[in-house]
Amino acid sequence: MQELMKKRAIELLADGTCDRVLGWEKGDFAYDQTPALFHTAEELRASFVYNGFSAANLSKYLVKECRAGGKIAVFLKPCDTYSFNQLLAEHRIKREMIYVIGVACDGKADVEKLKDAGIDGITDIREEGECYVVSTIYGDKTVKKAEALAERCLNCKSRKHMAYDELIGESGEVVPNSGRFDMVEQLEAMTPDERYEFWRGELSRCIRCNACRNVCPACTCEQCIFDNPKSGVAQKAAVNSFEENMFHIIRAFHVAGRCTDCGECSRVCPEHIPLHLLNRKFIKDVNSFYGEYQAGEDPAARPPLGRYEKNDIEPGEAGGNRA
Amino acid sequence: MQRIGVFICHCGTNIAATVDVKAVAEALGREPGVVFSTDYQYMCSESGQTLMRDAIREHKLTGVVVCSCSPRMHEATFRKAAEKEGLNPYMVEIANIREQVSWIHKDIAEATEKAIILGRAAIAKVHLNKPLTAGESPVTKRALVIGGGIAGIQTALDIAEAGFEVDIVEKEPTIGGKMAQIDKTFPTLDCAACILTPKMVDVAQNEKIRIFSYSEVESVKGFVGNFKVAIRKKARYVDEEKCTGCGICTEKCPQKKVPNAFNMGLDTRRAIYIPFAQAVPKVATIDANYCTMMKTGKCGICQKFCGVGAIDYTQKDQIVEREYGAIVAATGFNPMKPTQYDELGYATCEDVVTSLELERLMNAAGPTAGTLLRPSDKKHPHTVVFVQCVGSRCDAENEKGKPYCSKICCMYTAKHAMLIREKYPDTEVYVFYIDVRTPGKNFDEFYRRAVEQYGVHYIKGQVGKVVEENGTLKVQASDLLSGEQLHIDADLVVLATAVEPDKSARSIATMLTASMDTNDFFTEAHAKLRPVESPTAGIFLSGVCQGPKDIPETVSQASAAAAKVIGLLAKDKLTCNPCVAESDEMLCNGCSSCEKVCPYGAITYADKEFRGPNRTTLIRRVASVNAAVCQGCGACTVACPSGAMDLKGFSNRQIMAEVDAICKM
Numbered sequence A: 001m002q003e004l005m006k007k008r009a010i011e012l013l014a015d016g017t018c019d020r021v022l023g024w025e026k027g028d029f030a031y032d033q034t035p036a037l038f039h040t041a042e043e044l045r046a047s048f049v050y051n052g053f054s055a056a057n058l059s060k061y062l063v064k065e066c067r068a069g070g071k072i073a074v075f076l077k078p079c080d081t082y083s084f085n086q087l088l089a090e091h092r093i094k095r096e097m098i099y100v101i102g103v104a105c106d107g108k109a110d111v112e113k114l115k116d117a118g119i120d121g122i123t124d125i126r127e128e129g130e131c132y133v134v135s136t137i138y139g140d141k142t143v144k145k146a147e148a149l150a151e152r153c154l155n156c157k158s159r160k161h162m163a164y165d166e167l168i169g170e171s172g173e174v175v176p177n178s179g180r181f182d183m184v185e186q187l188e189a190m191t192p193d194e195r196y197e198f199w200r201g202e203l204s205r206c207i208r209c210n211a212c213r214n215v216c217p218a219c220t221c222e223q224c225i226f227d228n229p230k231s232g233v234a235q236k237a238a239v240n241s242f243e244e245n246m247f248h249i250i251r252a253f254h255v256a257g258r259c260t261d262c263g264e265c266s267r268v269c270p271e272h273i274p275l276h277l278l279n280r281k282f283i284k285d286v287n288s289f290y291g292e293y294q295a296g297e298d299p300a301a302r303p304p305l306g307r308y309e310k311n312d313i314e315p316g317e318a319g320g321n322r323a
Numbered sequence B: 001m002q003r004i005g006v007f008i009c010h011c012g013t014n015i016a017a018t019v020d021v022k023a024v025a026e027a028l029g030r031e032p033g034v035v036f037s038t039d040y041q042y043m044c045s046e047s048g049q050t051l052m053r054d055a056i057r058e059h060k061l062t063g064v065v066v067c068s069c070s071p072r073m074h075e076a077t078f079r080k081a082a083e084k085e086g087l088n089p090y091m092v093e094i095a096n097i098r099e100q101v102s103w104i105h106k107d108i109a110e111a112t113e114k115a116i117i118l119g120r121a122a123i124a125k126v127h128l129n130k131p132l133t134a135g136e137s138p139v140t141k142r143a144l145v146i147g148g149g150i151a152g153i154q155t156a157l158d159i160a161e162a163g164f165e166v167d168i169v170e171k172e173p174t175i176g177g178k179m180a181q182i183d184k185t186f187p188t189l190d191c192a193a194c195i196l197t198p199k200m201v202d203v204a205q206n207e208k209i210r211i212f213s214y215s216e217v218e219s220v221k222g223f224v225g226n227f228k229v230a231i232r233k234k235a236r237y238v239d240e241e242k243c244t245g246c247g248i249c250t251e252k253c254p255q256k257k258v259p260n261a262f263n264m265g266l267d268t269r270r271a272i273y274i275p276f277a278q279a280v281p282k283v284a285t286i287d288a289n290y291c292t293m294m295k296t297g298k299c300g301i302c303q304k305f306c307g308v309g310a311i312d313y314t315q316k317d318q319i320v321e322r323e324y325g326a327i328v329a330a331t332g333f334n335p336m337k338p339t340q341y342d343e344l345g346y347a348t349c350e351d352v353v354t355s356l357e358l359e360r361l362m363n364a365a366g367p368t369a370g371t372l373l374r375p376s377d378k379k380h381p382h383t384v385v386f387v388q389c390v391g392s393r394c395d396a397e398n399e400k401g402k403p404y405c406s407k408i409c410c411m412y413t414a415k416h417a418m419l420i421r422e423k424y425p426d427t428e429v430y431v432f433y434i435d436v437r438t439p440g441k442n443f444d445e446f447y448r449r450a451v452e453q454y455g456v457h458y459i460k461g462q463v464g465k466v467v468e469e470n471g472t473l474k475v476q477a478s479d480l481l482s483g484e485q486l487h488i489d490a491d492l493v494v495l496a497t498a499v500e501p502d503k504s505a506r507s508i509a510t511m512l513t514a515s516m517d518t519n520d521f522f523t524e525a526h527a528k529l530r531p532v533e534s535p536t537a538g539i540f541l542s543g544v545c546q547g548p549k550d551i552p553e554t555v556s557q558a559s560a561a562a563a564k565v566i567g568l569l570a571k572d573k574l575t576c577n578p579c580v581a582e583s584d585e586m587l588c589n590g591c592s593s594c595e596k597v598c599p600y601g602a603i604t605y606a607d608k609e610f611r612g613p614n615r616t617t618l619i620r621r622v623a624s625v626n627a628a629v630c631q632g633c634g635a636c637t638v639a640c641p642s643g644a645m646d647l648k649g650f651s652n653r654q655i656m657a658e659v660d661a662i663c664k665m
Helices: A002-014 A041-047 A061-068 A078-089 A111-116 A182-189 A192-203 A211-215 A241-255 A264-268 A276-290 B021-029 B046-058 B071-084 B098-102 B108-128 B150-161 B177-181 B192-205 B248-252 B292-296 B301-305 B355-362 B409-423 B443-452 B504-512 B551-569 B593-597 B635-639 B652-663
Strands: A020-025 A034-038 A072-076 A098-103 A122-128 A131-136 A139-144 A166-168 B004-009 B034-040 B063-068 B092-096 B136-138 B142-146 B165-169 B209-212 B215-223 B226-233 B318-324 B326-329 B333-335 B352-354 B383-390 B428-433 B457-460 B463-469 B472-479 B484-490 B492-497 B499-501 B539-541 B573-575 B581-583 B603-611 B617-625 B645-647
Touching: A002 A020, A002 A041, A002 A072, A002 A098, A002 A166, A020 A041, A020 A061, A034 A041, A061 A072, A061 A078, A072 A078, A078 A098, A182 A276, A192 A241, A211 A241, A211 A264, A241 A276, A264 A276, B004 B021, B004 B046, B004 B108, B021 B034, B021 B063, B021 B108, B034 B046, B046 B063, B046 B071, B063 B071, B063 B108, B071 B092, B092 B098, B092 B108, B098 B108, B108 B652, B142 B150, B142 B318, B142 B551, B150 B165, B150 B177, B150 B192, B150 B209, B150 B551, B165 B215, B177 B192, B177 B355, B192 B209, B215 B318, B215 B504, B226 B326, B248 B301, B292 B301, B326 B504, B326 B551, B352 B355, B355 B409, B355 B492, B383 B409, B383 B472, B383 B484, B409 B428, B409 B443, B409 B492, B457 B472, B472 B492, B539 B551, B581 B617, B593 B603, B593 B635, B635 B645
Parallel strands: A020 A072, A072 A098, A098 A166, B004 B034, B004 B063, B063 B092, B142 B165, B142 B326, B165 B209, B326 B539, B352 B492, B383 B428, B383 B492, B428 B457
Antiparallel strands: A020 A034, A122 A131, A131 A139, B136 B573, B215 B226, B226 B318, B333 B499, B463 B472, B472 B484, B581 B645, B603 B617
């Protein structure tokens, strides 16, 4: 797969389809890949990588690249294509500047799970059927995928590419009843006090590194309100420890109805806060109030929170499950 | 720092009886930036305004807070007064301490505290207020009337009389509405058609009036003075221009079994039809649900017989775009179908009819040519029982009916009873009522005539059950005055069913952004003082769409609505609201969220060049607001994910300042 992709990227650079390729390169550690731009065949041969650790959603990087001009080829996994469409819908990227290579994805490994399973000194990873073979400095280790996949991949919502110019590997289908709302349902079943305690427990670990915001493909504001001194919330000293947590609640409201549930926020959180649950609660509510809607499925669709319908739910009715 | 003056109004005792106005004036006087604070008995009075103007002059005020009634009442008064002293009118803020405080609280300490808090919020806002200047927008000198019943007809005629163009959009093939179906009108008993049809002809002949019959309003954009309306002309499969209304097609059409809606389904008509002889426009319409040609592609008889080639089976719905300065809702009503009352037997017994059905049974142009015959066996009824308030005046919890009085039933039932007794003296007539309500000129006299001269049996009580037995309707009822159970063998039972707003009203209200009450009647701007205006500027109300009313009342209200429309159309320009949205281009992401929610189409996008880092330029897609079109609703400011959209006069900062002031302990 990786070699196929590399070969194709080199071809696209050579035939002028694009002048640079957005992909992944090895980081300091094998599992620590970073998104990278490749301008030449040499660069691609030297450091392009695609394997079970190529988790990053590359679509957000296109916002900056579209401003720089030229033509960009990008590798997008199925879930990344939802973000891509959402960015198109919001006019943040220009379709004609981008050549999308859809790549098949069987889920990506969560390195923390590997480490928890006692696998250290990781140097590489490859897929073999239902298992990952992890190369380490201590030799190869085999682990079942079901035990190593990231949460968002275990509850994968779709293996279908929503946009592409060409495919490498096959595009799958949307996964019905993916189970991604199971945890949200558990939270809904809690009493308000229990829920408050749950979130306090999670959010109080936040160190405000802003990684979730910086990685989020829905967070592409010209100037984030948290960076804008005029907004009255930027760099504001917290009155109490809960106010710090408001950052995440404000962010969840900001991306409500636009979040495609790509799960990058939770992936990059160094404190392992399940931030995706906030977004999934909004998605679940939007689905139940306005009918099934998946942001990024169709860039021409009018989002339920961005339109009015005569039979829209009334605010009083919407507050139903507030205990 | 602003120099703010605070004025607390007593509103006589309206405010002062519940709010310690002196304490409010004193507390607000200590707020930062407040240089003058006082209370006065009636701030809106001439002397109250003078007090304010003197203070502006003497204390060099830059901002004013008036704690008084709702800004809907006197905001304009105080802004004008401030303007006379050279203060920008938008530097005046109102804290509503009447509707929001004194009228809803009993405890003086609590009310006083709340009044202080609301005053403080207004002061916090004034600190951030900026002088605003209003622009102007032109007025399209044409009105749209939605609904072509007597209300719409009268409104249109009056507007046209003043020299303005009017369009009537009527969803049925003809104008005339419910009044065209009525036989006689109370209290004078003139024939409805005789007084309505001349008006219909007037409408047809008036050069200023254009009728869109068999048409519906598809969408409404714009705002007062500048509405853009899309009208769907439904395909009637007959060329309106060519059709002469000769009626040959309606005689030759072989499909004879179509329920005749105009006669309340009491007889049948053809698939191609003209609802009634005096229809306007007198043009045939094909009912595609029944037409054999439309359904099977075989027939074409009407086309064959049409001398002018008006039949066109391929006709499609057409969308016509028109511009208007004002819109009048005259969507009217329907009598409720009483099918949910099993005990009254409407669904099961043919001889249980509604009052409007009875109108058709008594009308010379109706299914029985005016002879009162009951539907089941076409025999003359000798005992007729009227049941009042069917579906009206129900408990709020009773989902079967309406909580309101339908207002017209007492009078038309008296009319029916009287007409039956007049024409058929051998017929006994019983009326079961809860109350008989006959306020109105010559109304009570009319009702008494029914009782005293015509010997109609009025019984205070309710009908519990109607069942059919061998062609007789067994009516079980209670006489509340004598406390007796009554059993009457009736030949015909007539139900005075509740008046319901037309089903189309709800979607039209949504398109017009006009508000409605829980019963789907349009809401007035003010129940007493602005009864024919909707709270939405440029939208006016005519007829039963606003509440149940009889013909004389409908006609007066229709003319009143017309007067309001004429007042608007007579202006060449309207002063715009300067509280409009503006976009901060440095923050705008170009995502189009605002554009999608804008109900007025005021937001457009353009690629603009911006300075980038290191002397570069970059092109960004940014929103801009057309201030002449924006109505300041603020929908965009909440839709904007980046906080780039803001509303002048109600900026996010101002609102946050108010919230902070309220939350400050």
